[in-house]
Amino acid sequence: xxxxxxxxxxxxxxxxxxxxxxxLVDYFxxxxxADAAWAVNFLxxxxxxxxxxxxxxxxxxxxxxxxxxxxxxxxxxxxGDLAETMHLLLPPGSGRASALGLAGLVENRITPLxxxxxxxxxDAVMRLWQELDGSERFLxxxxxxxxxxxxxxxxxxxxxxxxxxxxxxxxxxxxxMGRWQPTARAFQALIAPASEDxxxxxxxxxxxxxxxxxxxxxxxxxxxxxxxxxxxxxxRAQLIRRGGQTWIxxxxxxLMEGRFPEIEAxxxxxxxxxxxxxxxxxxxxxxxxxxxxxQKRIGRKKPGAATLAKAPVAFLAYDCLEWxxxxxxxxxxxxxxxxxxxxxxxAAGLLRSAAVDFQRxxxxxxxxxxxxxxxxxxLMLKRLSSPYRVGRTRGDWWKWKVEPFTFxxxxxxxxxxxxxxxxxxxxxTFAVHAGDELxxxxxxYSGLTQDEIDRxxxxxxxxxxxxxxxxxxxDPVHVFELAFEGIQSSPRHKSGIALRFPRIxxxxxxLSVGDADRLEDLKRLLDTRQRQ
Amino acid sequence: xxxxxxxxxxCAAGDFWIDPxxxxxxxxxxxxxxxHARSGAGEYxxxxxxxxVLAHRVGDGGDFNAVDYGQPFELGETRVTLFPAGHILGSxxxxxxxxxxxxxxxxxxxxxxxxxxxxxxxFDCDVWMTECTFGLPVYRWPATEQVVGEVLDWWQDCIDAGxxxxxxxxxxxxxxxxxxxxxxxxxxxxxxxxAMQPLTECYREQGILMADTQxxxxxxxxxxxxxxxxxxxxxxxxxxxxxxxxxxxxxxVSGWMRIRGNRRRRGYDRGFVMSDHADWPDLIRTVTDMQAxxxxxxxxxxxxxxxxxxEQGIAAESWNLRATLSxxxxx
Numbered sequence: 001x002x003x004x005x006x007x008x009x010x011x012x013x014x015x016x017x018x019x020x021x022x023x024l025v026d027y028f029x030x031x032x033x034a035d036a037a038w039a040v041n042f043l044x045x046x047x048x049x050x051x052x053x054x055x056x057x058x059x060x061x062x063x064x065x066x067x068x069x070x071x072x073x074x075x076x077x078x079x080g081d082l083a084e085t086m087h088l089l090l091p092p093g094s095g096r097a098s099a100l101g102l103a104g105l106v107e108n109r110i111t112p113l114x115x116x117x118x119x120x121x122x123d124a125v126m127r128l129w130q131e132l133d134g135s136e137r138f139l140x141x142x143x144x145x146x147x148x149x150x151x152x153x154x155x156x157x158x159x160x161x162x163x164x165x166x167x168x169x170x171x172x173x174x175x176x177m178g179r180w181q182p183t184a185r186a187f188q189a190l191i192a193p194a195s196e197d198x199x200x201x202x203x204x205x206x207x208x209x210x211x212x213x214x215x216x217x218x219x220x221x222x223x224x225x226x227x228x229x230x231x232x233x234x235x236r237a238q239l240i241r242r243g244g245q246t247w248i249x250x251x252x253x254x255l256m257e258g259r260f261p262e263i264e265a266x267x268x269x270x271x272x273x274x275x276x277x278x279x280x281x282x283x284x285x286x287x288x289x290x291x292x293x294x295q296k297r298i299g300r301k302k303p304g305a306a307t308l309a310k311a312p313v314a315f316l317a318y319d320c321l322e323w324x325x326x327x328x329x330x331x332x333x334x335x336x337x338x339x340x341x342x343x344x345x346x347a348a349g350l351l352r353s354a355a356v357d358f359q360r361x362x363x364x365x366x367x368x369x370x371x372x373x374x375x376x377x378x379l380m381l382k383r384l385s386s387p388y389r390v391g392r393t394r395g396d397w398w399k400w401k402v403e404p405f406t407f408x409x410x411x412x413x414x415x416x417x418x419x420x421x422x423x424x425x426x427x428x429t430f431a432v433h434a435g436d437e438l439x440x441x442x443x444x445y446s447g448l449t450q451d452e453i454d455r456x457x458x459x460x461x462x463x464x465x466x467x468x469x470x471x472x473x474x475d476p477v478h479v480f481e482l483a484f485e486g487i488q489s490s491p492r493h494k495s496g497i498a499l500r501f502p503r504i505x506x507x508x509x510x511l512s513v514g515d516a517d518r519l520e521d522l523k524r525l526l527d528t529r530q531r532q
Numbered sequence: 533x534x535x536x537x538x539x540x541x542x543c544a545a546g547d548f549w550i551d552p553x554x555x556x557x558x559x560x561x562x563x564x565x566x567x568h569a570r571s572g573a574g575e576y577x578x579x580x581x582x583x584x585v586l587a588h589r590v591g592d593g594g595d596f597n598a599v600d601y602g603q604p605f606e607l608g609e610t611r612v613t614l615f616p617a618g619h620i621l622g623s624x625x626x627x628x629x630x631x632x633x634x635x636x637x638x639x640x641x642x643x644x645x646x647x648x649x650x651x652x653x654x655f656d657c658d659v660w661m662t663e664c665t666f667g668l669p670v671y672r673w674p675a676t677e678q679v680v681g682e683v684l685d686w687w688q689d690c691i692d693a694g695x696x697x698x699x700x701x702x703x704x705x706x707x708x709x710x711x712x713x714x715x716x717x718x719x720x721x722x723x724x725x726x727a728m729q730p731l732t733e734c735y736r737e738q739g740i741l742m743a744d745t746q747x748x749x750x751x752x753x754x755x756x757x758x759x760x761x762x763x764x765x766x767x768x769x770x771x772x773x774x775x776x777x778x779x780x781x782x783x784x785v786s787g788w789m790r791i792r793g794n795r796r797r798r799g800y801d802r803g804f805v806m807s808d809h810a811d812w813p814d815l816i817r818t819v820t821d822m823q824a825x826x827x828x829x830x831x832x833x834x835x836x837x838x839x840x841x842x843e844q845g846i847a848a849e850s851w852n853l854r855a856t857l858s859x860x861x862x863x
Contacts, residue, residue, distance in 0.1 A: 013801050068843060070839070071669060074836045078668055084792055088672070089669055423791065
């Protein structure tokens with residue numbers, strides 16, 4: 001645990017990428033493979049299954065410190081991170097368990113908590129609180145409460161591993177996909193030299209992600225070099241057909257076995273050794289259904305007949321990453337699209353995300369403006385000569401989204417943020433007028449500059465009306481322009497509507513409360529959308 | 533006996549204000565930090581050791597009265613005594629005695645030893661008005677010696693890497709405390725931001741022993757500050773002035789650095805937990821030491837401390853002096 005805590009401290013104490021890379025390389029080279037495997041697991045954002053709930057942790061903290069529960073809550077509100085709050089409140093530890101490796105801690109002291117009764121689990125956790133100190137205890141708490149962020153991206157971890165292994169980082173990224181498990185053996189395989197068949201047949205390729213196109217496509221050069229497609233509002237997915245078996249992976253690297261039986265059935269007709277990239281959408285009569293319909297399917301592990309009928313889905317393929325069992329990612333897009341056509345010719349149940357025809361960039365403006373009517377988010381622009389890259393590499397794939405909806409809302413509640421924004425009021429609730437009332441319609445966390453956040457934080461502290469736990473109601477004075485992507489009716493909300501991806505566009509200090517929008521204005525949007 | 537007014541506390545029996553933020557005829561000043569001492573008062577009373585710094589901060593406009601610690605003086609119908617607060621050089625807590633009883637009023641204070649100022653001295657009172665800047669149990673300070681060791685280790689790492697080490701800290705108090713802690717341990721002279729130089733000079737003139745310093749503006753053009761320690765106020769972070777220190781590592785010395793999010797939000801590489809305020813255990817210990825029947829928390833998040841004290845059977849309440857300031861004009 002000591003080595004991992006030192007790695008954490010090194011990463012946490014610098015913002016320089018090269019210093020972080022060096023820290024990771026040093027760590028991976030010096031520790032046992034089993035420890036390194038767990039470090040990879042946590043640094044790439046994977047979490048342990050929750051073995052202790054936060055209510056218990058709060059109770060045990062109260063027990064260990066003798067502090068009343070409300071004071072622990074007040075402290076948490078200020079710190080903004082439960083794991084850190086507990087660590088700061090607990091009396092200093094002995095550091096005796098420091099010699100335990102990361103794998104030893106996870107496998108011998110944390111995972112076994114699952115099989116203990118409540119009392120034994122409490123004693124085991126409280127013993128570790130006594131035996132660990134400093135960053136080690138903080139990290140232990142982080143592992144208990146979920147994952148942690150230390151300012152390293154998965155990409156940076158991949159680069160460090162590539163340096164340790166002496167192989168290309170795209171290979172590391174590929175090896176980390178799918179069903180990778182944190183074991184000593186898996187770590188050794190991860191940093192092994194390149195070989196022909198070191199991958200499990202179910203392993204997906206790393207996804208290539210588009211970057212947002214801020215201004216129009218005029219700067220992209222000759223339109224003939226580009227393909228335009230609709231940007232679908234569904235779930236990005238990779239469909240693998242190998243050795244007579246089918247796997248569907250989400251972009252979050254979740255295996256979606258059994259969730260979309262109609263797609264799995266359609267994929268059986270694909271030739272063997274084919275991997276397709278595309279989008280899962282709720283789909284009926286040649287057009288997408290609203291995302292809300294797809295949401296009914298996302299949580300269902302084994303959808304029943306009624307669900308299948310009410311929310312039918314389709315796979316819209318737009319790329320072919322493997323053809324005839326060969327990795328096709330280095331071949332240019334226009335060739336991959338030919339493979340895609342060949343593959344889909346055999347599998348009629350899978351759909352092709354067709355290209356949008358255009359000669360001049362100006363024609364695309366009109367297409368993009370019609371996005372909402374089509375139920376799409378905008379356009380994708382892909383360079384026809386480009387390979388299929390890894391991650392968010394800029395230059396070849398652009399997403400050109402339609403302008404969001406906007407409205408002016410009044411700040412009515414505020415709550416402290418977490419992590420980097422701990423102790424600052426950064427989680428806001430906004431309302432619009434409904435008769436004589438202000439009705440909350442959206443919560444938003446992002447979109448203000450640090451200066452604006454600081455200023456608003458001070459204002460909130462001085463204009464609090466009431467407190468409800470960590471939430472404060474404030475004088476309805478400030479108006480903000482908020483952007484959002486979609487709207488749907490929702491009986492669960494007082495306003496009767498739910499907005500998708502609301503975020504703050506700007507602080508409208510030129511507007512007063514009376515200038516804010518009315519609920520009817522938002523509901524009108526709902527009507528137009530439902531008519532379609 | 534005391535009530536919030538003019539952003540400070542007004543004592544009608546003595547017709548004076550403690551730490552007013554608006555111009556008043558007569559002010560008792562606990563220490564020279566800007567949230568306690570402002571210019572424009574007719575008459576100032578402050579601890580003798582604090583006078584040079586206070587005069588530097590508020591200008592020569594007022595009528596200054598230097599008072600010795602522990603020596604009572606009369607103001608109106610009250611007897612006022614200043615005691616060392618251990619916060620910065622010349623900082624004081626105020627004891628006000630009258631027929632209404634004895635009140636103790638803190639400006640800011642700490643209990644840890646500090647080579648630049650006299651150690652906090654408790655006294656008995658009926659009502660103790662305590663600052664509460666760090667009034668939550670998460671605030672618990674490590675030993676000064678340990679933190680000074682961390683600063684020196686970090687400086688050594690920067691020397692090894694040939695990078696400037698820029699350490700942010702408050703210009704009055706913290707900077708001089710650090711310089712005093714480093715007096716015989718600094719491997720080379722320490723550079724000061726211009727805003728710190730005159731205050732540090734004030735301290736030296738009063739015989740405080742500190743590490744050797746130079747002002748950044750005296751450095752030659754093109755000088756790289758490799759491996760040098762530079763002290764700067766937090767306001768300098770992110771300013772064009774910072775361009776003088778390419779590839780620097782940054783640190784901040786403050787009690788707020790106890791919380792990781794505070795450091796990350798401001799983008800400091802290192803946070804060093806050293807405060808001139810009492811931590812939670814010392815706030816509680818001081819309540820006990822003052823033997824007060826009633827406690828009022830002021831300056832900071834006082835609700836939690838007051839609530840905790842009430843659960844321990846002590847009459848405690850929280851006053852928000854700043855809110856009073858925004859509502860009222862001076863009496």
